[in-house]
Amino acid sequence: MKTIRDFDLKNKKVIIRVDFNVPIKDGKITDDNRIRESLETINYALDKGAKVILLSHLGRVKTEEDKIKNNLYPVSIRLSELINKEVKFINETRGKELEETINNLKTSEILLIQNTRYEDLDGKKESGNDPELGKYWASLGDIFINDAFGTSHRAHASNVGIASILPSGIGFLIEKELKMFNQVLENPKRPFTVILGGAKVADKIGVIENIAPLADYILIGGGMAYTFLKSQGINIGKSLLDEENLDFCKTMLEKYKDKIILPIDSVNSESIEGTGRTCFINEIKDNEMGLDIGYNTVKLFKTYLENSKTVIWNGPVGLFENPEFAKGTIGLCEILKEIDAVKIIGGGDTGSAIINLGFKDAMTHISTGGGASLELLEGKKLPGIEVIKDK
Numbered sequence: 001m002k003t004i005r006d007f008d009l010k011n012k013k014v015i016i017r018v019d020f021n022v023p024i025k026d027g028k029i030t031d032d033n034r035i036r037e038s039l040e041t042i043n044y045a046l047d048k049g050a051k052v053i054l055l056s057h058l059g060r061v062k063t064e065e066d067k068i069k070n071n072l073y074p075v076s077i078r079l080s081e082l083i084n085k086e087v088k089f090i091n092e093t094r095g096k097e098l099e100e101t102i103n104n105l106k107t108s109e110i111l112l113i114q115n116t117r118y119e120d121l122d123g124k125k126e127s128g129n130d131p132e133l134g135k136y137w138a139s140l141g142d143i144f145i146n147d148a149f150g151t152s153h154r155a156h157a158s159n160v161g162i163a164s165i166l167p168s169g170i171g172f173l174i175e176k177e178l179k180m181f182n183q184v185l186e187n188p189k190r191p192f193t194v195i196l197g198g199a200k201v202a203d204k205i206g207v208i209e210n211i212a213p214l215a216d217y218i219l220i221g222g223g224m225a226y227t228f229l230k231s232q233g234i235n236i237g238k239s240l241l242d243e244e245n246l247d248f249c250k251t252m253l254e255k256y257k258d259k260i261i262l263p264i265d266s267v268n269s270e271s272i273e274g275t276g277r278t279c280f281i282n283e284i285k286d287n288e289m290g291l292d293i294g295y296n297t298v299k300l301f302k303t304y305l306e307n308s309k310t311v312i313w314n315g316p317v318g319l320f321e322n323p324e325f326a327k328g329t330i331g332l333c334e335i336l337k338e339i340d341a342v343k344i345i346g347g348g349d350t351g352s353a354i355i356n357l358g359f360k361d362a363m364t365h366i367s368t369g370g371g372a373s374l375e376l377l378e379g380k381k382l383p384g385i386e387v388i389k390d391k
């Protein structure tokens, strides 16, 4: 597959699809990690004398109000600070001003186009990969580089649409993400342990089916653990239950009985704002919900993790947003910090939890794409990358 290194970028109009889908509150960016993750590719293109045109989405745009909320202008300011260079910003996704600004770009100048999803307001043109829109955006450049890992599991006009037309390659961030996941999925150093958590079993079915034959152990925590426990006849009180998938859990536990490890204790409460009561797993009361794994489960999981050479983690093992139920997730972070293994964290909630809890440096890689990394673990192909591979 071609990467940005395979192109002569000098004086070329290079469209880079980045993932600037950052959280913004009252016009202020609260976490600029995704902007920072795109800098290597952007700086490389500028150093090589490209005329850089950046495209990104930000949130969803369904109403005129969403346009105000999801305006990329603050990102252009932050990017400009980070690269120490003027970033031109065009407050539209097509039109004369945009075309003229691009035609007047000089070598090593950089421009950010307004949120690609403004095009969704009138018939989902971006998210529906409208061919005319892809063609129009492709007409603005000479080369296309996809570096938005977080959207590569979607076929949108700003990735698949443009890549179907222009000479295309991937940027350094997508290259790094693929290298990390492929290394683990193709030839993991063993023992290979997977930690799965998060709310729903339904969201993780594909991952469990694909990864169970590959992994040595699967440690299950979080809301999803309670459906597994219930399938074994354990009373889970008011804990999260994914009734439809009870049979799936039962079947998986039979098929992989030596691989799947379930919690042996639980931290419970009558409400998610409440304080926790820890008990053995068969002592959850009818009016309680299980909101975290207990201390004994952390210790049990440690016996598997401390010998592991590869660990993939997707989904927090408790309702970590309330510190009362974050102890299990923190406990696992502390174990991972100590072990010498390849440690890969899926994006989304687990990624932000680990960064916010201060364990970023303890991990080998924290993915920038929640949905995309989940689909890789499910063994699926990502359309935003396949389109470039096929060229």
Ligand code: AMP
Pocket: 197, 198, 199, 200, 203, 221, 222, 223, 224, 240, 290, 291, 292, 314, 315, 316, 317, 318, 319, 320, 321, 348, 349, 350
């Ligand atoms: P997911 O997006 O599926 O990875 O789920 C992440 C969410 O699962 C987080 O918001 C957690 O608060 C939530 N979660 C984790 N454990 C539990 C639990 N035991 N009960 C309810 N929610 C949970």
